[in-house]
Amino acid sequence: MRDLARMWAQALAIAMVVGAGVGMYVMSEGMLRSLTETRDAYYERYAFGDVFANLKRAPEGVIGQIKSIPGVRTAESRISKMATLDMPGLLEPAQKRIISYPQSGHPSINRLHLVSGNWFSPNRTEDVLVAEAFANAHNLHPGGSINALINGKKRKFKIAGIVLSPEFIYTLPPGAMFPDDKRFAIMWMSRPSLSAIFNMEGVFNDAVVKIDPGAQVNDVISKIDAVLDPYGGIGAVGRDRQISDWFLKGEMDQLKTMGRIGPPIFFAVAIYLLNTVISRWIELERGEIGLLKAFGYSSFQVAAHYIKFVMAITTLGVIIGCGAGTWMGLGLASLYGEFFHFPFLFFSFDFSVYIIAAGLSYLAAFLGTISAVRRAARLSPAQAMVPQPPTVYRRGKSESLIKGALGPTRMIVRHILRWPLRSVLTSFGIGFGVCVMVSVLFFQDAMDYMIDTQFTVIERQDASVTFIDVKSVDILENIKSLPGVMAAEPFRYVPVILKFKSNERRMSIKATAPGGRLNRVLDEKMNTATLPKEGIVLSKKLSEMLDVGLGDIITAEIQEGEKPTLNLAVVMVTETLIDSAAYMDIRSINRALKESNNISGAYVKMDKKYEPEFYSALKNIPSVAQVAVKETMIQAFRDTMEKNLNIMIFFNTIFASVIAVGVVYNAARISLSERARELASLRVLGFTRGEASYILLGELAVLMAVALPIGSLLGYGLAWIWASSLDTDLYRMPLIVSSATFAKAILVVITAGVATAIVTHRQIINLDLIEALKTRE
Amino acid sequence: MNITNNNNQNADLSPTIEARSISKTYRGVALDVHALSGVSLSLFEGEMVVLLGPSGSGKSTLLNILGGLDQPTSGQVLFRGQELTSFDDHALTMYRRDHVxxxxxxxxxxxSLTAHENVSLVTEISQNPMSADEALSLVGLAERMDHFPAELSGGEQQRVAIARAIAKRPNILMCDEPTGALDSKTGIRVLEAIENTNINLGTTTAIITHNATVADMADRVIILADGKISEVRSNPARKKPSELSW
Known part of the structure; x- marks a missing residue:
């Protein structure tokens, strides 16, 4: 205890590093378990489906055929449609997906959770249930109403209840990359009412399936596809392709990675700190150890003295870490609550997480101190009481480095090189601080780069308008004549299964006009390229997934119309960061489909002045299914990502500072303890306080200077790990680390280092000259 | 009895440093320790003084105060008429750097520095130093100047320390038990180096020791007991260190 009081600052610095490791582990692992448990419970209780199928239109009886497929436990038919909404306070039309739900009772799959209000009232056809996220974004309440444009007719709906669905824990508007709760709604309507509106009595266009435990998803999917094929099925997907589940799983994978990478860094630093501090301490106390042993204390009792000290520090770290980790976990849970819509999400206080975190800490403490404590325990009394001979220095190869340098500088360089391993480890330790900062700031760089590439280089339109069905290209003239429209270019989406050898991908071919200027493709060097007239262009990610190269011929099974199968040559591979698309010339795909010029929608460039007129005109065009406004997409992205990122940056700044302060402070204290006599001698010789400080702080400065590039490199490496772990078919995190990121990371660590140096400088100033000179080394 | 003024032999010389009724009290938990009580003395230009006394007699405290490492609780210290006791930390540092x-x-x-570099530490910061080579030659260590301390014997290390102390051509050389850790033969070599400095450079020299034999090489011997000067005597003739033995 007395030792703790004497060395409290050093002890606290180490405890903070241990605490950071524990905190990060408790937060990420605790959150991971919370999410896993919550998701599993939610899926279980609300019977989340296993397979999801979309089709054009099939008679109700077809669902019976699906139910009879071996491995299918149950299946539900639904109607699922897109429509536009006219929301007060929103210029552009909002989109909604509207899904049928039983008039009374609940389906056997994808049941809803009622947050407030009521289920459908009997006899009220205009009742809808609204997903909570959209309701919150627009402050909608049960009893309120919503105006929609369905099948060309304006309709007013009454909000019966606010609900949550396991199918939409994470909601993405079609074709978007980020959630946009203000402009994309999910609603449910009673099956009879919805089928009346869309003329779908006795038919369905969406099916959800629950499979038997142990059944092969892929077998079931291919059998479902066979059943639905005649009815315009566009291919069933399992949970792995279901957006909400995919994102949730992605987030959990990230947490897992964070929990695997972060804490080991902190524990490694803690091991190193404990090792140096305890070794030095035992060195200083050799005499006392000898005395105690001479008095008859056993080796174990001597060792126990140091072990108690280490245990106290570690325990302090564990307490700090468990507290901080829980606090951060609670914060993260509420942040997740904004993106992931669960009926309940609590940060789970899973006892085993805390036990594992504590166990890891004590293991780190053990590894850090075992060798030093063993040395102490093994010292024989006689040996221990003989003072250590003066440190032996020799001229090394490095002498040329300090040729012509003054004495103090020579002292710095020789001291660093005398203990090269310790110096290198100190630099690595400080470097980890930079690394932690770089690896989090990298996300901002990567995001900025993605936004810039996607929204200024590739997508140059202001909005894209999608029609309910394909339309003749003539409609483009109508679009062009809307107020404020400066240019409009057509696009065509064609659902397709691309096959090459045994690989296949379900997706849409995105066909655009030749020489289009509003939506472009990039070659592998990120330069804009022209879309070839024939053949298919694949994004790099897609080409990797299909394992095809330039010149290969792939099979494209078109999933609409006559469903022709095309053989297409891969004529170009493009670089994309978002999505993994396939592109074709719109004339070429129309030719292949034996269609005259049909389009799915248009990219629009417009004059900002006429925005309100443009949107209000769109709201009145019945064939418009969706309007995606680029600016609001970017805004939605920034709103969600930046909030998330800023919190991460905040915590990581603290973590990086803890590491830098911990390592620098301990290095300074150890150096000060080793050199107190030398520094006092120099003061006696007439060196000023500043000149004496220079020797110690100069050494720290050199170690720090070495640490910065090491840390930057480590940070780049960690960014690379993040980038590789986030290389998915929905988006790819480019490995972009800006110089500003390096500068910021270095600045944080230097600031922490300088603050520590100031404290150390004060200790040098207060050095008791006479006391320091009395003791013999 | 005014000990300082009673010393007629030095009446015609000016004091390099002068202590006037200095006291030093260390505040303790239970009781205060009076390390020095009202000590007055002068050290004159070129003089070699040995301070003798048992442990705890206050001789190190006196040396530390005269050397500008510590301040007295009361009393004055004058260096060439300047009042050291009014100096701040920086002024004391400069005093040590240039004069002591x-x-x-x-x-x-x-x-981590060789013998030569240890001496250079001082020559790099003082105003009118001799070269490190010269200082090491004066103590007879010119040929060992590229050795690190760990490669030198105790006597050699102490002679490097002397070379380091004299390289700045100090006005006063303060030696605190310079032979305390050495055998007599080595100790005598070290004392010879100190004597050379005193004679050749005319440096005022104060040596603290509890070895009464060393007193024979001094001009004047000041004996301390219980924080007070108990006796001052002048040697009619200084013995050479080589004539000493213990």
Whole structure:
């Protein structure tokens, strides 16, 4: 205890590093378990489906055929449609997906959770249930109403209840990359009412399936596809392709990675700190150890003295870490609550997480101190009481480095090189601080780069308008004549299964006009390229997934119309960061489909002045299914990502500072303890306080200077790990680390280092000259 | 009895440093320790003084105060008429840097610097130093100047310490038990180096020791007991260190 009081600052610095490791582990692992448990419970209780199928239109009886497929436990038919909404306070039309739900009772799959209000009232056809996220974004309440444009007719709906669905824990508007709760709604309507509106009595266009435990998803999917094929099925997907589940799983994978990478860094630093501090301490106390042993204390009792000290520090770290980790976990849970819509999400206080975190800490403490404590325990009394001979220095190869340098500088360089391993480890330790900062700031760089590439280089339109069905290209003239429209270019989406050898991908071919200027493709060097007239262009990610190269011929099974199968040559591979698309010339795909010029929608460039007129005109065009406004997409992205990122940056700044302060402070204290006599001698010789400080702080400065590039490199490496772990078919995190990121990371660590140096400088100033000179080394 | 003024032999010389009724009290938990009580003395230009006394007699405290490492609780210290006791830390540092050379019992060399570099530490910062080579030659260590402290014997280390102390051509050389850690033969070599400095450079020299034999090489011997000067005597003739033995 007395030792703790004497060395409290050093002890606290180490405890903070241990605490950071524990905190990060408790937060990420605790959150991971919370999410896993919550998701599993939610899926279980609300019977989340296993397979999801979309089709054009099939008679109700077809669902019976699906139910009879071996491995299918149950299946539900639904109607699922897109429509536009006219929301007060929103210029552009909002989109909604509207899904049928039983008039009374609940389906056997994808049941809803009622947050407030009521289920459908009997006899009220205009009742809808609204997903909570959209309701919150627009402050909608049960009893309120919503105006929609369905099948060309304006309709007013009454909000019966606010609900949550396991199918939409994470909601993405079609074709978007980020959630946009203000402009994309999910609603449910009673099956009879919805089928009346869309003329779908006795038919369905969406099916959800629950499979038997142990059944092969892929077998079931291919059998479902066979059943639905005649009815315009566009291919069933399992949970792995279901957006909400995919994102949730992605987030959990990230947490897992964070929990695997972060804490080991902190524990490694803690091991190193404990090792140096305890070794030095035992060195200083050799005499006392000898005395105690001479008095008859056993080796174990001597060792126990140091072990108690280490245990106290570690325990302090564990307490700090468990507290901080829980606090951060609670914060993260509420942040997740904004993106992931669960009926309940609590940060789970899973006892085993805390036990594992504590166990890891004590293991780190053990590894850090075992060798030093063993040395102490093994010292024989006689040996221990003989003072250590003066440190032996020799001229090394490095002498040329300090040729012509003054004495103090020579002292710095020789001291660093005398203990090269310790110096290198100190630099690595400080470097980890930079690394932690770089690896989090990298996300901002990567995001900025993605936004810039996607929204200024590739997508140059202001909005894209999608029609309910394909339309003749003539409609483009109508679009062009809307107020404020400066240019409009057509696009065509064609659902397709691309096959090459045994690989296949379900997706849409995105066909655009030749020489289009509003939506472009990039070659592998990120330069804009022209879309070839024939053949298919694949994004790099897609080409990797299909394992095809330039010149290969792939099979494209078109999933609409006559469903022709095309053989297409891969004529170009493009670089994309978002999505993994396939592109074709719109004339070429129309030719292949034996269609005259049909389009799915248009990219629009417009004059900002006429925005309100443009949107209000769109709201009145019945064939418009969706309007995606680029600016609001970017805004939605920034709103969600930046909030998330800023919190991460905040915590990581603290973590990086803890590491830098911990390592620098301990290095300074150890150096000060080793050199107190030398520094006092120099003061006696007439060196000023500043000149004496220079020797110690100069050494720290050199170690720090070495640490910065090491840390930057480590940070780049960690960014690379993040980038590789986030290389998915929905988006790819480019490995972009800006110089500003390096500068910021270095600045944080230097600031922490300088603050520590100031404290150390004060200790040098207060050095008791006479006391320091009395003791013999 | 005014000891300082009673010393007629030095009446015609000016004092390099002068202490006037200095006291030093260390505040303790239970009781205060009076390390020095009202000590007055002068050290004159070129004089060699030995301070004798048992442990705890206050001789190290006196040396530390005269050397500008410590301040007295009361009383005045004058260096060439300037009042040291009014100096702040920086002024005291400059006083040590320019005027005082220290030699300690345990040498206090910088382990990471060679003999030559240890001496250079001082020559790099003082105003009118001799070269490090010259200082090392004066103590007979010119040929060992590229050795690190760990490669030198105790006597050699102490001679490096002396070379380091005299390289700045100090006005006063303060030696605190310079032979305390050495055998007599080595100790005598070290004392010879100190004597050379005193004679050749005319440096006022104060040596603290509890070895009464060393007193024979001094001009004047000041004996301390219980924080007070108990006796001052002048040697009619200084003995050479080589004539000493213990």
């Amino acid at each position: 050379g220290f030699v300690f019992q345990f040498y206090n060399l910088v382990a």
